[in-house]
Amino acid sequence: MWAVFAFFSAFFAALTSIFAKIGIDGVNSNLATAIRTFVVLIVAWGIVCFTGVSRQIPDITRKSWIFLILSGLTTGASWLFYYRALQAGSASKVVPIDKFSLVFTVIMAYFILGEALTWKVILGVIFITIGTLLMVL
Known part of the structure; x- marks a missing residue:
């Protein structure tokens, strides 16, 4: 749910x-x-x-x-x-950067909350970073 x-x-x-x-x-x-x-x-x-x-x-x-x-x-x-x-x-450039908070959240969740950082998560963070850069540059 x-x-x-x-x-x-x-x-x-x-x-x-x-x-x-x-x-x-x-x-x-x-x-x-x-x-x-x-x-x-x-x-x-x-x-x-x-x-x-x-x-x-x-x-x-x-x-x-x-x-x-x-x-x-x-x-x-x-x-x-x-x-x-x-x-x-423009919204199409601001929003992807704003949603980059996902990457910050994963990093902080690892260090502050002790959440797992698997290879799938790391790969996802890398793809999100690349995608964000492609959308705003």
């Missing part, structure tokens, strides 16, 4: 890039990011409240709070840089 969710994540991320590129025309990239973030905030909290999951907030550990806050800060930084890049460049 996780693969279905991941597929939909990729599909909606693609739509996000297209909608953002159209919507950012003539709008400051930081303001555009703030608008996007506000919409995400409303939708996410709406889902949490509607489903009753908000009752679990007191159960969140200190460690989880710290890492969720760090994740939020890095998401914000990513979105700010992404919108600025998207405003200045």
Whole structure:
């Protein structure tokens, strides 16, 4: 089931890039990011409240709070840089570089999380790197 969710994540991320590129025309990239973030905030909290999951907030550990806050800060930084890049460049060049985060994730998952680094994964990272360079150069 996780693969279905991941597929939909990729599909909606693609739509996000297209909608953002159209919507950012003539709008400051930081303001555009703030608008996007506000919409995400409303939708996410709406889902949490509607489903009753908000009752679990007191159960969140200190460690989880710290890492969720760090994740939020890095998401914000990513979105700010992404919108600025998207405003200045073409979507077909910005998005492959943005998705290069996959390579960074594999490397960090190996060193920080201790996840396996198989030959298939290494080969995939090499192909993604080559593909990204071919698309943007």
